[in-house]
Amino acid sequence: MRSLRKMINLAAALALSAAVAGCSGELTDNAAPVDLVATNTQNLNIIELNPIIAADDSDCDLDVGTIRLQVIPKRADVDTVASQVRVTRYRVSYQRTDGGRLVPAPFVRSMDALIAVGNSADVSDFLIVQPDALSQAPFAALLPQNGGRDPDTGRPFVKLDVIVELFGETLGGDNVYDATRFSLDFCYGCGGCS
Numbered sequence: 704m705r706s707l708r709k710m711i712n713l714a715a716a717l718a719l720s721a722a723v724a725g726c727s728g729e730l731t732d733n734a735a736p737v738d739l740v741a742t743n744t745q746n747l748n749i750i751e752l753n754p755i756i757a758a759d760d761s762d763c764d765l766d767v768g769t770i771r772l773q774v775i776p777k778r779a780d781v782d783t784v785a786s787q788v789r790v791t792r793y794r795v796s797y798q799r800t801d802g803g804r805l806v807p808a809p810f811v812r813s814m815d816a817l818i819a820v821g822n823s824a825d826v827s828d829f830l831i832v833q834p835d836a837l838s839q840a841p842f843a844a845l846l847p848q849n850g851g852r853d854p855d856t857g858r859p860f861v862k863l864d865v866i867v868e869l870f871g872e873t874l875g876g877d878n879v880y881d882a883t884r885f886s887l888d889f890c891y892g893c894g895g896c897s
């Protein structure tokens with residue numbers, strides 16, 4: 704019994720040390736002399752899924768908003784050339800805020816933005832949902848031919864947070880990362896895109 708307990712404790716300690724060693728990836732790398740800070744300005748709160756209504760409404764171009772990326776030095780003596788940040792990609796994922804379970808599949812897109820230390824860049828040309836996702840779960844259930852209601856919540860809309868994670872590195876080779884969120888309602892025939 705005592706040797707079994709020792710083996711369990713040893714296995715737990717090994718698992719913990721492996722988990723700590725595995726956390727040295729791009730999301731937890733703090734060696735960069737600068738911080739990448741992502742904030743957003745949101746233009747839309749409701750996304751209309753009916754293509755006829757969306758086509759008639761100029762606000763329905765899925766221009767959800769703008770992401771502002773800032774490069775902030777951690778100390779006064781940073782090398783301003785080597786600490787410039789090149790943001791190379793973003794990842795979009797989703798979290799339901801209405802109690803539902805189904806979310807669209809996450810995806811990654813390439814981008815290219817070079818930001819000098821102490822400066823910022825605005826990104827407005829980014830995708831928040833892939834076009835084919837609008838005909839898949841959870842959005843497909845909102846179509847009239849599929850009942851018009853989310854099966855998890857029974858409501859005629861899906862509320863979720865769109866999480867945009869931005870990845871890059873300084874010109875000196877240090878990884879940087881930040882994320883921002885957009886809270887959106889998706890509906891069909893509700894006169895959305897506002």
